């Protein structure tokens with residue numbers, strides 16, 4: 001990475017502490033990713049993006065700001081990227097996945113709180129994240145109690161707006177969600193100084209749809225019996241989607257998808273035959289949190305699909321604009337896509353999530369499901385019990401894990417994951433009995 005100290009200084013960052021963070025990332029990345037065998041060549045781009053995560057991309061965002069554009073930060077996939085793009089903004093995911101930021105977060109938040117929230121707030125408190133230092137507005141949401149209250153703390157340090165989201169599906173929930181979208185549009189128009197118009201919104205929808213489509217295309221290749229890409233590499237590519245330039249991401253991810261499709265045709269796999277295929281479901285896995293994927297994939301199994309907000313929930317459904325001829329109708333279509341199809345545990349009831357997991361188990365020929373939740377995430381922890389019952393009734397093995405970003409529990413996690421994988425041998429895998437392989 002080039003020397004960006006001048007740029008970081010201009011963002012009022014704590015340079016000495018940030019240097020410590022920059023020194024820790026490359027060896028961690030090398031140990032997790034570069035030790036894998038036979039990675040797709042298309043991953044070179046994503047390696048570069050991570051190497052430049054606090055450099056080149058920030059420079060691009062600052063150039064955008066210099067041209068009058070705005071940067072909008074978000075923590076949740078209910079915040080619609082289409083609207084930000086249509087108003088000439090760039091949206092970046094601010095969810096923080098590093099243990100490095102947790103102690104700073106604990107200076108202003110209770111310790112018994114989800115690490116994603118503590119790390120996010122800690123990144124701002126410590127002034128060591130150039131994304132937090134660059135944003136013109138942070139859009140939070142009142143999905144869970146921890147986040148809802150954390151925005152009050154963050155609001156004292158950065159311009160913060162909170163989307164008021166419902167906690168039930170159905171008509172009244174949708175009306176509230178639709179109103180929150182309208183309120184958000186007003187706020188974003190005020191911040192960007194632009195008005196939403198039909199053509200720009202239509203074009204932004206089309207851009208984000210292409211991003212979703214390429215992620216879906218990549219995931220499709222993981223359904224093959226010869227798995228062309230590791231779960232770790234797919235996780236990295238998905239994480240990059242949250243802050244990379246949309247068009248460049250689409251180009252690079254398309255090349256990677258083509259390479260993976262060719263690998264599938266050639267029967268080229270990154271795992272030996274018979275490797276157990278796992279689905280990971282639960283809370284989001286944000287950069288640089290690669291802990292559990294790494295443990296799974298060095299314990300004799302492969303992650304072939306993630307049902308979470310950095311996985312299928314992010315890209316699976318489409319915005320249906322057919323018949324829309326006004327801005328309001330386009331916003332309706334966006335609202336339906338987000339509200340109807342994202343099944344977050346912050347909603348009650350939330351049966352759609354277990355339905356999705358069961359469908360994905362079949363589509364990806366999965367041997368077992370890992371419920372991976374961040375510590376102190378009450379909504380997902382409570383939902384685990386229902387998930388277990390639903391999966392049990394379908395004969396699908398389930399392992400529930402709770403962890404944070406620290407390395408202290410890696411040994412214990414490995415022991416439990418290895419035992420789970422060991423148990424996934426016939427005849428304990430009823431869903432695969434008598435089933436033809438996909439390819």
Ligand code: BJ8
Nearest residue numbers: 076077114143144283309344377
């Ligand atoms: S749509 S999952 S991105 S809220 S912060 S709920 S882990 S205690 S992130 Fe989320 Fe939107 Fe839902 Fe997805 Fe739990 Fe932590 Fe809360 Fe979290």
